[in-house]
Amino acid sequence: MHVHASAAxxxxxxxxxxxxxxxxxxxxxxxxxxxxxxxxxRAVRAYTPRRVEESVLRELLSAAVCAPSAMNxxxxxxxxxxDVRQLKxxxxxxxxxxxxxxxxxxxxxLYAARMRDEQFNVFYNASTxxxxxxxxxxxxxxxxxxxxxxxxxxxxxxxxxxxxPIGFAVPVLNTPEAKAELGFPPGAAVVAPIVLGYPSAxxxxxxxxxxxxxxxxxx
Ligand SMILES: Cc1cc2nc3c(=O)[nH]c(=O)nc-3n(C[C@H](O)[C@H](O)[C@H](O)COP(=O)(O)O)c2cc1C
Numbered sequence: 001m002h003v004h005a006s007a008a009x010x011x012x013x014x015x016x017x018x019x020x021x022x023x024x025x026x027x028x029x030x031x032x033x034x035x036x037x038x039x040x041x042r043a044v045r046a047y048t049p050r051r052v053e054e055s056v057l058r059e060l061l062s063a064a065v066c067a068p069s070a071m072n073x074x075x076x077x078x079x080x081x082x083d084v085r086q087l088k089x090x091x092x093x094x095x096x097x098x099x100x101x102x103x104x105x106x107x108x109x110l111y112a113a114r115m116r117d118e119q120f121n122v123f124y125n126a127s128t129x130x131x132x133x134x135x136x137x138x139x140x141x142x143x144x145x146x147x148x149x150x151x152x153x154x155x156x157x158x159x160x161x162x163x164x165p166i167g168f169a170v171p172v173l174n175t176p177e178a179k180a181e182l183g184f185p186p187g188a189a190v191v192a193p194i195v196l197g198y199p200s201a202x203x204x205x206x207x208x209x210x211x212x213x214x215x216x217x218x219x
Contacts, residue, residue, distance in 0.1 A: 037157045042206060044124075044162025047197035051082055051127040052161060060196070061130070063155035067147040070140035076148045079182035079190075081129040086181075090129075091122045094172040111168075122168045126195035129166075131173050131182060133190040145191035152194060162199035169193040
């Protein structure tokens, strides 16, 4: 990533200071270190309408494919959606699918209530969806896709772009119609839908439990 210290503006939130758009060129300032990105990344659920620039997305996808994969198979395929109406259509379908599958489980009831809210968009009105899928049905293909997703999310955090995995969108994105529209081969599976965009609010920190270490053998 490029660092242009001259582009630094000493105003706004840390995230706002991270990315300054100059036409199509984006200058990255105050890039985080890896430790900071790991410890500050949050699921972002509020976005500005600003579209993530193609050059930035390409850099993030280049980072995603640095993820490890079983046998170095690199089985991931990426579909990028920046069409707001297409995203709204998928969101509406995803909501209907969740409602149709509602059970008596209280959590399921809670989700269904959320989905009945007309204003709710499962993609949080983010400008961009990256759907990561695979045509390989190898044992670790799904794990590989999620590793690419995690790498993408950390790379995005590093440059002030918010992300959130959207499990609710998995069923709709795996319909034959959506897969065809997105360019995935019919036998492919869409594994990891990730939304990206410029955050409109700083997410609250989410508590983490200490690592549950169940054993630690030493000679
Ligand atoms: C497989 C997976 C699916 C998820 N699906 C959704 C989703 O559909 N909607 C959502 O708002 N967040 C979703 N999340 C985000 C999690 O809720 C979030 O990562 C978790 O609460 C921890 O918060 P943090 O990411 O801010 O640390 C998903 C996360 C994962 C890993």
